[in-house]
Amino acid sequence: MIKVTLPDGSIKDFELDIVTPLDVALNISKGLAKKAIAAKVDGKLVDLSYPIKKDSEVKIITFEDPEGKDIFRHSSSHILAQAVQNLFPGTILGIGPAIKDGFYYDFDSEHKFTPEDLVKIEEEMARIIKEDLKYTRKELPREEAIKFFQDRGEKYKVELIEDLPEDAIISIYQQGDFIDLCAGPHVPSTSFIKAPKLLSLAGAYWRGSEKNKMLQRIYGTSFSKKSELDEYLFRVEEAKRRDHRKLGQELELFTLMDEGPGFPFFFPKGMIIRNELENFWRELHKESGYQEIKTPIILNQELWERSGHWQNYKDNMYFTEIDDSNFCIKPMNCPGGMLVYDSKLHSYRDLPLRYGELGLVHRHELSGALHGLMRVRAFTQDDAHIFMLPSQITDEIKGVIDLIDKIYKLFGFEYHVELSTKPEKAMGSDEMWEIATKALEKALEEKGMDYIINEGDGAFYGPKIDFHLMDSIGRTWQCGTIQLDFQMPERFDLTYIGEDGEKHRPVMIHRVAFGSIERFIGILTEHYAGAFPLWLAPVQVKIMPITDKQHDYGKKLYDELKKVGVRVELDDRNEKIGYKIREAQVQKIPYMLVIGDREVQDGTVGLRKRGEGDLGAVLFEDFKEQVLEEIKNKK
């Protein structure tokens, strides 16, 4: 007899020697058995046909579970691979995992896949699905597995097996005559995959290394119902409507031109958002005990050799020559900050010293990596370098975490945090790195923050805490970062005079909150879908006379609002009111003031609010007060 414990704690007894998760599901309900695609037995994901031989905890996995989606998509990728091998014999398989919202499979093929091929492949997949082929699992000894895939010419699979640990269980899955190396589990049969869709083609290096051959990757997704697929495709379309590149064009915020790949141009309206963000930043930093500095964009090569950038960051830098000497365009603000610190003697009483800098940096990014405002070659970092006593490290880091959190909260951003550790290319001893990493960990833990560890992704001078924000299609972008650095103070021989009258070495934090102003504006644009809050909106109020009889009154209101600093426009064009409203609406302007004879008579305005529509007549003076109040409160 086997006792099965279910997630709700209830126990089912089976009068059998061997039970499968499918038996368990059937025992619970017919509906669940129909939806079941795999199971978790004592914490391990297994097929529905897995033999349970002892008392176990069993959870039935359906498409609704995150693990269920992964299994489902993974099974879909096997169907994709089978279809491709059927249509293009000789195609060698790479890997085909499930990813967020879908799956992909990498292929090595003489044939260059085209978008038309995707249609054919989808048809073949539909055929395979209709055949309802069972996924069957088999475990093989290592040598046998290697020989099996070698005989089939699947060299990448052989490589994968060879890299598995000695004691790993090697399993293969078969559906029809298609066999793939795979840990599983899978759905029971191909007909489970109700709504597959191939999405795109891309190149991808084998094992993600540019030293390896580039394989052809086919991306797809799949759902348990057609309606879910349609909903997903609709969501993707919706997200495209929020794309900051599209909105940036429509709202005249910024542009990128052929003449400056990766070097964005900002239009007047984009500059308003930028300047508002910078004003806010200055205000907040002043309150938080920062002083502002500005360091040069071009500095001599010797400085960059001293800082270690020459040795570690050269590939990303631009260079120039002045009077026969070599100069570098700064990719980071820190060396300049070091020089500012070092330009005078500091007492321990001055520390922590917080130098903020809105610094324009240039970095040579790969052309293929450029992406709107999110990845550019010139951007302004809202940087700061904090020089402090070793005893102040934790408090300072916690202070920065609070500051960043405060900024993101104002905009209503959700974010996640990563801790990046020592990279391959790094300066300084392991001990230093250990101490620095521990300090960051400690601050995160004392703040009770969840974080994931990003092994080997730190800056070359120190470990870092990264803050990631999401764009409209779910990609995340690093914005804020806090980096702890023992190296630069050492290399620049920075000192402070301690209580004992002797020189000591300060510790330093590099940090940004917005990250890059450009990227932050990109993220903000998508976050608000272009409908910026009043305090950021390039045009806050638009006055729209119904006929030219109200132009004088309109001009008077315009002047009054302008005088108190409201960003206001007067639409005195010879157009109908419906037309003016439509245009202001498309431009996502927060407030429209419609004025006709009635309003002129009563000293009112016909108020129309973005998102709420016509609010009727209000006294102009009341509106003015209200709008000023809202701007002040950053609504």
Place this chain on the structure above:
RNA sequence: GCCUAUAUAGCUCAGUAGGUAGAGUGCCACCUUGGUAAGGUGGAGGUCACCGGUUCGAUCCCGGUUAUAGGCUCCA
């Protein structure tokens, strides 16, 4: 940088079996003075990304370059 694709008016796009192009929108002018998401008429606007080749002739075919998109790699 690599893979795949794309590049036509300010913007969004159509088009040509290879005979130098068209719509909508925006812009300008005129008519219309209209009360909460597009009133009418007319006009201007393009070396069809750039360079080369094939051809009597190239926006179209071929090659290269540049830029852009989606990935890979990299990163704020």
